[in-house]
Amino acid sequence: MSVVDESSWSLAFAVLGGLLLFWTCLLVTLWFARPDELRLRDALRLLPDVVRLVRRLAGDSSLPRGVRLRLGILLAYLAMPIDLVPDFIPVIGYADDAVVVVVVLRSVVRRAGVAALERHWPGTPAGFAAVCRVAGLGDGGERSGRA
Known part of the structure; x- marks a missing residue:
């Protein structure tokens, strides 16, 4: 695997993790503000x-x-x-x-x-x-x- 492939996967996982964290925060906020x-x-x-x-x-x-x-x-x-x-x-x-x-x-x-x-x-x-x-x-x- 080349360096470009590893950094692409790292970036993809970082973005996915950030979106998951954002969604979780949204869910918690909506629960408390319901x-x-x-x-x-x-x-x-x-x-x-x-x-x-x-x-x-x-x-x-x-x-x-x-x-x-x-x-x-x-x-x-x-x-x-x-x-x-x-x-x-x-x-x-x-x-x-x-x-x-x-x-x-x-x-x-x-x-x-x-x-x-x-x-x-x-x-x-x-x-x-x-x-x-x-x-x-x-x-x-x-x-x-x-x-």
């Missing part, structure tokens, strides 16, 4: 409305192309059967999906504003306010006059 049972149930109730929201936002040609692209990638990620954390792991199995949705929604709000989310929200005003709180956007109902 929502309590009540909040998880409430969040799961909002899931169909959030998926419709993302789909509607992705199809809105008035939004910047980069925002629509991120939303399209989010929809593809949510539809993929392979996740960072497998869904069969109790509680945190769906937490990685929730974290990705929150990050993308925050990004959308930074570029398009809360009004874009509100314009496309298919659910109740209380559900919209809950999504805004979960995503760390404050109470969206207060910003826009919805109750």
